[in-house]
Amino acid sequence: MDAADLTMPGDSAAADGRVLVSLDGVSKRFANGTLALSAMSLDIREGEFVSLLGPSGCGKSTALRLIAGLGAPSAGTIRWPGAREGTRGATEGEVGFVFQEPTLMPWATVFKNVWLPLRLKGLSRTAARDRVMEALAMVGLDRFADAYPRELSGGMKMRVSIARALVTRPKLLLMDEPFAALDEITRIKLNDDLLRLWQGQNWTIVFVTHSVFESVYLSSRIVVMAARPGRVIEEVAVDVPYPRGNEYRMSTPYNEHCRTVSDALMRAIMVAAEQR
Amino acid sequence: MTQIELQTGAAAEDEAAIAEARRTDPGRIRALAARIAVPVVAFGAFIALWQWYVVAYQVPRYILPAPTEVAATMVGDWPILSSALAVTLTITFAALAAALVGGVALAILFIQSRWLELAFYPYAVVLQVTPIVAIAPLIIIYAPSTESVLLICAFIVAFFPILSNMTQGLKSTDHNLLNLFELYGASRWQSLWHLRIPASLPYFATGLRIGGGLALIGSVVAEFAAGSAGAQSGLAFRILEAGRRLNVPRLFAALILITLTGLAIFALTSLVSHLLLRRWHESAIRREN
Numbered sequence: 001m002d003a004a005d006l007t008m009p010g011d012s013a014a015a016d017g018r019v020l021v022s023l024d025g026v027s028k029r030f031a032n033g034t035l036a037l038s039a040m041s042l043d044i045r046e047g048e049f050v051s052l053l054g055p056s057g058c059g060k061s062t063a064l065r066l067i068a069g070l071g072a073p074s075a076g077t078i079r080w081p082g083a084r085e086g087t088r089g090a091t092e093g094e095v096g097f098v099f100q101e102p103t104l105m106p107w108a109t110v111f112k113n114v115w116l117p118l119r120l121k122g123l124s125r126t127a128a129r130d131r132v133m134e135a136l137a138m139v140g141l142d143r144f145a146d147a148y149p150r151e152l153s154g155g156m157k158m159r160v161s162i163a164r165a166l167v168t169r170p171k172l173l174l175m176d177e178p179f180a181a182l183d184e185i186t187r188i189k190l191n192d193d194l195l196r197l198w199q200g201q202n203w204t205i206v207f208v209t210h211s212v213f214e215s216v217y218l219s220s221r222i223v224v225m226a227a228r229p230g231r232v233i234e235e236v237a238v239d240v241p242y243p244r245g246n247e248y249r250m251s252t253p254y255n256e257h258c259r260t261v262s263d264a265l266m267r268a269i270m271v272a273a274e275q276r
Numbered sequence: 277m278t279q280i281e282l283q284t285g286a287a288a289e290d291e292a293a294i295a296e297a298r299r300t301d302p303g304r305i306r307a308l309a310a311r312i313a314v315p316v317v318a319f320g321a322f323i324a325l326w327q328w329y330v331v332a333y334q335v336p337r338y339i340l341p342a343p344t345e346v347a348a349t350m351v352g353d354w355p356i357l358s359s360a361l362a363v364t365l366t367i368t369f370a371a372l373a374a375a376l377v378g379g380v381a382l383a384i385l386f387i388q389s390r391w392l393e394l395a396f397y398p399y400a401v402v403l404q405v406t407p408i409v410a411i412a413p414l415i416i417i418y419a420p421s422t423e424s425v426l427l428i429c430a431f432i433v434a435f436f437p438i439l440s441n442m443t444q445g446l447k448s449t450d451h452n453l454l455n456l457f458e459l460y461g462a463s464r465w466q467s468l469w470h471l472r473i474p475a476s477l478p479y480f481a482t483g484l485r486i487g488g489g490l491a492l493i494g495s496v497v498a499e500f501a502a503g504s505a506g507a508q509s510g511l512a513f514r515i516l517e518a519g520r521r522l523n524v525p526r527l528f529a530a531l532i533l534i535t536l537t538g539l540a541i542f543a544l545t546s547l548v549s550h551l552l553l554r555r556w557h558e559s560a561i562r563r564e565n
Contacts, residue, residue: 103452107474107556117460
């Protein structure tokens, strides 16, 4: 089955944007022989909020890492139309990455953690100060610049991690199940904050999740993936205009989309089970 | 330290909570006082009992000298003992310094190149597992002076725990953080300096504490094995000499100096480790729950 054949033309709200990154038949086979991702084709357009949704082992994190330039695809190409070529392909300075864990350096203060991407590019503390504080202000943590990560709650650590990803002002924000380890209340709050930030800036977000509800709430487009081998099964456009708030969570369109996406996810799980 | 949950608008409270958690409270000071007072009183009682026993049963000084006599010897023999102490201290700290530099540098080389590690790690293990007393005669043949024999022996003993801890520490860096550094185009040097070395500090601290103690043991054992005489004699030689002459009070005095040296090294390395880790590492932070 060729995943590319199933790709529907994206007709979401932001689909008229320029293609930012384009995956063409991308596969990834690990050294131990596992085919983590098989022939994935996907165009990410500017301004989109795309979720990759699927069960464990469906290659969603692998796809995200490949987009970030962490490891090379075994087959297929990842193109960045219109991006300047850096030393590590086109991703340099264009991509911010948020891991499932906050992934902060415990020995460094919040300020130093957020400063890191700029520091690695050679910006001194004073030169980076304004941008670091701006990024911290965006996530509401500018008063915690001198705190150490261990003094913060899980949700606050995640905010620091997001601020660090934002400090380079990336075009594309890649998020690998960033809120999966947080409690429901904190997650809902961070979802709202993320949407607010996304709307306020000219960003594109690719968001990996295994939560149907989270993906329907956040995304303009959902890519449903299946496991063994990881591949794209279906794409669902969520054509509900932003801003989305609590009313949207209670609305009929939200429930309908959740049902559609749940069904797609069930099909993805069935397809994978048949092939075992 | 308390976990703080963020509620926007309540940030000031959170800051107050952080300040609260950082403050030292009187209860902790009282607990600290007890921790010092109890062992001091117990020690005083032990010394008094010792003194009473020696006096009451008229134990001869070549079997067990009274604490007062050990103290008198410490003062009377101070010129001999202090120069021996100086030699032991010099050897110990020179060996520890060399082991720190060598261990850390070799560990950094090891993580830069798997080949280097494969080639050289076995020798480090061989040096570690072979008892130093057994290697000492060979070192005596090759080394130019007694002092260098002691130095080499103490170095070999202190080197391995620092190397192995540091190598382990440099390898134990959070994989996601390494990915993050790669993502932001960090050079090898930047990853080493900003990530691998700070992440390995807890392991370094362990290596330092073990290595510090072993450097002293190494220098003492080496002196037993190598022997020495005259101005270059360390405390170990003075102990051997006093033992042969049945000068037991001086033996005790020298032994006390070695013990105090060991304690001082332990305190010093613990302090260094605390200063390195106090703000962020789990091991250095007090929790209440």
